Amino acid sequence: MKKIQTILFLIALLLPSAMAAQDFTALWITGSAVPEGTQQLVKQPNGNFAFKGALNVGEVKVMTTATYQEGVTQFLKPQLTDSYLINNGLYYVTTKDASQPGWVVSFQEDLYHFVVLPGSKKLQGELFFPWNELLIAGSAIPNGADNTEWKRDNMLPFVRDHENPYIFTWEGELGIYNNVVEPGYFKLEGQMTWGPRELHPYQHGEDILNSQQVCIGGNDNKWKVSKNGRYRITVNLYDETVHAEMVPASSYQIRKTLGISTMDNETESPATVYDLNGMKRTSLSPGLNIIRRTDGRIIKVAKRRYNK
DSSP, X not given: OHHHHHHHHHHHHHHHHHHHTTOOSOOEEESTTOTTSEEEOEEOTTSOEEEEEEEOSEEEEEESSSSOOTTTXXXXXXXXXXXXXXXXXXXXXXXXXXXXXXXXXXXXXXXXXXXXXXTTTEEEEEEOOOOSOOEEEETTSTTXXXXXXXXXXXXXXXXXXXXXXXXXXXXXXXXXXXXXXXXXXXXXXXXXXXXXSEEEOSSTXXXXXXXXXXXXXXXXXXXXXXXXXXXXXXXXXXXXXXXXXXXXXXXXXXXXXXXXXXXXXXXXOOEEEEOTTSOEESSOOSEEEEEEETXXXXXXXXXXXXXX
C-alpha cells in the first residue's frame, strides 16, 4: 500500500510539469533542412502549430524559442531514433539538450506540410499536393439529407481554379430545410465519401458567412447557414482559408442570361456571348449563340423564340 502511495505521489509531482511543457505560446524550426535557417510555425485556432513550404535534405528541429538559449530552449525530440518528418503521427518528448537528434528530411521538396499537436504530443507530416476534388455535403444543400442521415451520393462538387489548383469555388443554394437531420449544417469532403480528406470549421456551428479558416481533418465540426439563399464559397487549401458570400439575385440572373448551364450546379465561371458572326453580345439572342467561358471552353447555346 505504501509503495502504491509513493508511485501516485511521484505521478502527481511529475504531471503538472509535463502538462506545462505542452503549453506552448510559439514554436520555431531550425536545422540543416530549413532553407532560411529558422522559421516560426503558424499557431492554429485549435492550439496546433503548422508549417507549409520548402525543406532541404537534412534535419528539422522544433524548438520553443526563436534563438537557442542554453537551459531555456526546449526541443521537441522524436521518441524514436531516425524519425522521418513524413509520418502518420509520431510521439515526441521535450529536452533542453541541443545535441539530441531532430526529424529526418530525406529529400528536397517545396510542398512539405507538418503539424505539431501538443495535445497528443505528436508530430505528423506529409507532402501537401493539390486535391483532385472538393465537395460540399450535408443537410444545408437541397436533397443533401433525409430525416435520418446525410446523403453521401448527393454531395455537390466545387470547381477547381485552372490557374491555382489549391483554390476551389462552389456556387449554389443553401438553406435550413424541414424534415432533415441537422438542418442547415454542412462540411467539405475531398472525395465522394466520408473521409479520409475532410475540411471542417475549428468551432462547431460556425456561420459560413463569418468563417475564415478551415481545419484539415480534426474534429467532425460542421458549418451552418443562418439564412436561406444562394451562396458562393471559395476555399484555398494551401492557405487553409474559406470565404463565403451571398450572391445577389441580380448576379444570379446575369449568369442565367449568359447561358451558364445548371448541369454543373451552376458552378461554372462567367462567360462572354457572341453571335454567329463573332460579334459580342450582352445577353443571349434568339437562335444560336456562341459562349466562351473564362476557362477557355467554347460552347453553343440555343435560345428559343417565344411567341407572345
